[in-house]
Amino acid sequence: xxxxxxxxxxxxxxxxxxxxxxxxxxxxxxxxxxxxxxxxxxxxxxxxxxxxxxxxxxxxxxxxxxxxxxxxxxxxxxxxxxxxxxxxxxxxxxxxxxxxxxxxxxxxxxxxxxxxxxxxxxxxxxxxxxxxxxxxxxxxxxxxxxxxxxxxxxxxxxxxxxxxxxxxxxxxxxxxxxxxxxxxxx
Numbered sequence: 211x212x213x214x215x216x217x218x219x220x221x222x223x224x225x226x227x228x229x230x231x232x233x234x235x236x237x238x239x240x241x242x243x244x245x246x247x248x249x250x251x252x253x254x255x256x257x258x259x260x261x262x263x264x265x266x267x268x269x270x271x272x273x274x275x276x277x278x279x280x281x282x283x284x285x286x287x288x289x290x291x292x293x294x295x296x297x298x299x300x301x302x303x304x305x306x307x308x309x310x311x312x313x314x315x316x317x318x319x320x321x322x323x324x325x326x327x328x329x330x331x332x333x334x335x336x337x338x339x340x341x342x343x344x345x346x347x348x349x350x351x352x353x354x355x356x357x358x359x360x361x362x363x364x365x366x367x368x369x370x371x372x373x374x375x376x377x378x379x380x381x382x383x384x385x386x387x388x389x390x391x392x393x394x395x396x
Contacts, residue, residue: 213323214301215309217246218293219254225312225392226254234262236315237270244309245272247297250287274300283362290346291367295360307332307349308360308368314389319347322385328353331380333372334387347387348372354380 215233219226226246237244244265248254255275258266265271276296282289298306305326309315319332326332332349346368350358358374360367376382 211241211305211324212303213242213305213307214298214303215242215244215307215315216294216297216301217244217309217311218249218290218297219246219311220249220251220288220293221253222311223251223254223257225394228392229312229314230262233309233315234265234270236320237265239268239270243270243272243301243303245297245300246274246311247293247300248273248275249293249296250277251275272300272302289362289367291360291370292362294367294371298355298360301352304352305349306352306355308346310346310391312392312394313347314391316388318388319385322383323349326351326383329379329381330383331372331375332383332385335384350375350380354378 233244236242246254246258255273258271258273262271266273282292294308305323307323322332326349328351330351334345334347348368348371354375357378358371360371363370
């Protein structure tokens with residue numbers, strides 16, 4: 211089974227630099243990949259190509275530079291749902307997990323994803339949701355992604371995706387967030 215951690219980065223290389231080494235330790239050629247979409251980002255793609263060529267060469271790290279001038283539903287130049295969808299399309303895994311650039315993989319999460327069933331949806335314990343992005347840690351089996359997918363819904367993208375999965379019959383499995391995400395303020 212192949213598992214994909216799907217990450218977006220838009221001018222957040224400073225956060226990614228703090229999580230990347232830790233998260234790459236969970237990758238394994240041929241079975242666990244980290245996919246990073248650099249969306250309208252001026253530095254991430256080149257930095258990763260220069261510093262992580264070995265990981266890219268063996269498939270543990272997949273990197274895509276994506277640029278477009280799209281206007282989103284809320285009038286902004288960034289839509290989490292749209293960009294997360296692009297990152298999920300990069301993933302080749304049987305399991306796809308949304309991992310924001312400021313989030314860490316931990317042992318409990320990794321083990322849970324390795325045993326995720328096609329009808330399950332893995333989310334962070336709702337009692338632990340904070341304004342720090344941990345509520346966006348969401349995993350699904352590839353067979354669920356497509357029936358449900360990230361859409362341009364402004365800041366409600368994660369809730370919309372979870373609702374879509376549940377309406378498609380997914381059983382929610384909750385897991386604690388063992389490692390606090392990197393603060394969004396420098």
